[in-house]
Amino acid sequence: MHSNHLLLEEPIRMASILEPSKANFFPAMTKIVGTLGPRSRSVEVISACLQAGMSVARFDFSWGNAEYHQETLENLKIAIKSSKKLCAVMLDTVGPELQVVNKSEKAITLKADDNVILTPDQGQEASSEILPINFAGLAKAVKKGDTIFIGQYLFTGSETTSVWLEVNEVKGDDVVCAIKNSATLAGSLFTLHASQIRIELPTLSDKDKEVIGSWGVQNKIDFLSLSYTRHAEDVRQARDYLSKLGDLSQTQIFAKIENVEGLTHFDEILQEADGIILSRGNLGIDLPPEKVFLFQKSAVYKCNMAGKPAVVTRVVDSMTDNLRPTRAEATDVANAVLDGCDAILLGAETLRGLYPVETISTVGKICAEAEKVFNQDQYFKRTVKFVGEPMTHLESIASSAVRAALKVKASVIICFTSSGRAARLIAKYRPTMPVLSVVIPRLKTNQLRWSFSGAFEARQSLIVRGLFPLLADPRHPAESTNASNESVLKVALDHGKAAGVIKSHDRVVVCQKVGDASVVKIIELED
Numbered sequence: 386m387h388s389n390h391l392l393l394e395e396p397i398r399m400a401s402i403l404e405p406s407k408a409n410f411f412p413a414m415t416k417i418v419g420t421l422g423p424r425s426r427s428v429e430v431i432s433a434c435l436q437a438g439m440s441v442a443r444f445d446f447s448w449g450n451a452e453y454h455q456e457t458l459e460n461l462k463i464a465i466k467s468s469k470k471l472c473a474v475m476l477d478t479v480g481p482e483l484q485v486v487n488k489s490e491k492a493i494t495l496k497a498d499d500n501v502i503l504t505p506d507q508g509q510e511a512s513s514e515i516l517p518i519n520f521a522g523l524a525k526a527v528k529k530g531d532t533i534f535i536g537q538y539l540f541t542g543s544e545t546t547s548v549w550l551e552v553n554e555v556k557g558d559d560v561v562c563a564i565k566n567s568a569t570l571a572g573s574l575f576t577l578h579a580s581q582i583r584i585e586l587p588t589l590s591d592k593d594k595e596v597i598g599s600w601g602v603q604n605k606i607d608f609l610s611l612s613y614t615r616h617a618e619d620v621r622q623a624r625d626y627l628s629k630l631g632d633l634s635q636t637q638i639f640a641k642i643e644n645v646e647g648l649t650h651f652d653e654i655l656q657e658a659d660g661i662i663l664s665r666g667n668l669g670i671d672l673p674p675e676k677v678f679l680f681q682k683s684a685v686y687k688c689n690m691a692g693k694p695a696v697v698t699r700v701v702d703s704m705t706d707n708l709r710p711t712r713a714e715a716t717d718v719a720n721a722v723l724d725g726c727d728a729i730l731l732g733a734e735t736l737r738g739l740y741p742v743e744t745i746s747t748v749g750k751i752c753a754e755a756e757k758v759f760n761q762d763q764y765f766k767r768t769v770k771f772v773g774e775p776m777t778h779l780e781s782i783a784s785s786a787v788r789a790a791l792k793v794k795a796s797v798i799i800c801f802t803s804s805g806r807a808a809r810l811i812a813k814y815r816p817t818m819p820v821l822s823v824v825i826p827r828l829k830t831n832q833l834r835w836s837f838s839g840a841f842e843a844r845q846s847l848i849v850r851g852l853f854p855l856l857a858d859p860r861h862p863a864e865s866t867n868a869s870n871e872s873v874l875k876v877a878l879d880h881g882k883a884a885g886v887i888k889s890h891d892r893v894v895v896c897q898k899v900g901d902a903s904v905v906k907i908i909e910l911e912d
């Protein structure tokens with residue numbers, strides 16, 4: 386581990402803590418991914434989620450069918466149009482997830498110290514004595530003494546809807562377990578997690594491929610959240626599959642690290658993936674509790690240095706049923722921001738929770754407070770040192786833009802980009818001010834038809850801390866001429882003014898190409 390003390394700008398005046406937080410146009414630099422489901426699928430609720438700061442919508446195919454998710458997505462599109470807020474779409478795979486098959490959906494009561502049998506025989510009805518599961522290989526994978534968790538949607542062990550089992554004996558294909566805590570399994574989906582056990586199932590299942598090839602293609606998904614990524618090869622295979630699906634060759638892959646196997650191969654996975662989801666729900670039960678924070682700190686650090694987005698999950702579980710988070714949860718959100726994460730992913734809280742909108746705004750407010758005391762200076766120096774010399778031209782330009790913006794106290798950085806690369810590199814240096822990334826469409830062809838690039842690139846920046854995309858009018862050619870640059874810049878400045886982030890007499894740092902040269906310029910606005 387590198388010296389990575391609490392990234393706080395010191396000293397903090399105690400009295401400043403009591404200053405009410407100012408209302409911001411941009412809710413926070415840290416992004417919020419919301420999982421959409423039963424409690425968050427009407428146009429009305431989704432619009433409120435967007436207003437509250439959600440910028441990526443996750444569709445979790447562990448439950449619900451394509452038709453159900455399509456209805457939700459259609460509502461999302463309406464909400465985006467009416468609220469004029471951009472939102473990216475993330476498809477989350479099922480992967481090698483083990484599930485209890487409870488066709489009747491009757492509640493199942495399990496009592497501490499009783500036994501329960503896990504069986505691959507899906508013809509059996511789920512009961513207090515026997516639980517059919519969707520995997521035939523469990524008996525081969527586990528041994529006496531192993532731990533298994535079962536829960537609704539996902540489990541912390543703190544809910545009475547989750548149960549902790551210990552393997553007593555393996556009998557043919559069945560696994561006999563002792564029940565460690567009393568619980569009632571109610572609802573439709575119970576995932577099953579066998580601690581530190583290799584599950585011999587492909588990371589991208591046939592069902593996942595089918596969903597990506599149909600639902601994913603139809604909806605041009607921006608992100609694939611690859612559940613249970615365990616090896617770099619998993620990412621390569623997913624990439625290979627996407628590359629054959631037309632537009633989805635542009636879909637970014639976010640590897641979900643959900644178990645020790647993924648953690649062990651973290652460095653190779655990070656190299657292959659476009660971003661990482663620190664899936665603390667599953668990983669939190671695969672790891673001993675005292676190790677979870679260490680994983681978070683080192684994984685986020687590695688993502689930051691690679692300039693790839695880090696997304697942290699399972700922050701305010703208790704808000705699923707309550708209007709306020711626990712103190713520990715509130716502190717945890719702030720610490721994730723201080724650790725350097727790009728985005729917070731909400732699961733049960735928005736999917737089936739009672740307060741999806743309030744959860745988003747509460748998390749956003751905590752993020753914004755933490756960003757104010759983030760030690761940018763230390764972070765910047767550490768990153769420059771890590772990258773070393775010689776830097777690539779573009780990275781040198783990007784870091785210089787951030788430095789200049791801090792020195793002149795610019796209110797925003799405006800970055801022209803087509804691929805999104807320049808904007809991501811600026812975000813890597815974690816400027817304290819928003820970065821308006823002005824995505825300039827490029828005319829491209831796939832031999833069949835001509836189209837403009839830009840939409841994917843713009844939406845994919847919605848998961849990067851500090852980036853706020855703006856898609857320029859395709860009539861502005863990507864080849865930068867001074868005249869077109871100036872007119873696009875004017876559009877960006879007007880947008881910033883309308884959004885309230887740029888005022889008269891502000892300084893603005895602009896990063897663009899003039900002719901063949903990349904330049905960083907500082908402009909001072911008149912009025």
Ligand SMILES: Nc1ncnc2c1ncn2[C@@H]1O[C@H](COP(=O)(O)OP(=O)(O)O)[C@@H](O)[C@H]1O
Binds near residue numbers: 805904
């Ligand atoms: N259409 C454009 N007009 C002016 N400058 C641009 C444009 N596109 C990118 N730039 C600038 O070019 C440099 C390279 O950025 P990058 O995002 O890698 O470009 P590209 O999108 O062409 O790959 C950066 O300084 C960026 O601000």
Ligand SMILES: C=C(OP(=O)(O)O)C(=O)O
Binds near residue numbers: 539
């Ligand atoms: C977000 C997680 O996983 P899931 O896709 O099951 O919600 C997690 O494990 O933290």
Ligand SMILES: [K+]
Binds near residue numbers: 445446447478479612
């Ligand atoms: K999933």
Ligand SMILES: [Mg+2]
Binds near residue numbers: 539664
């Ligand atoms: Mg998970």
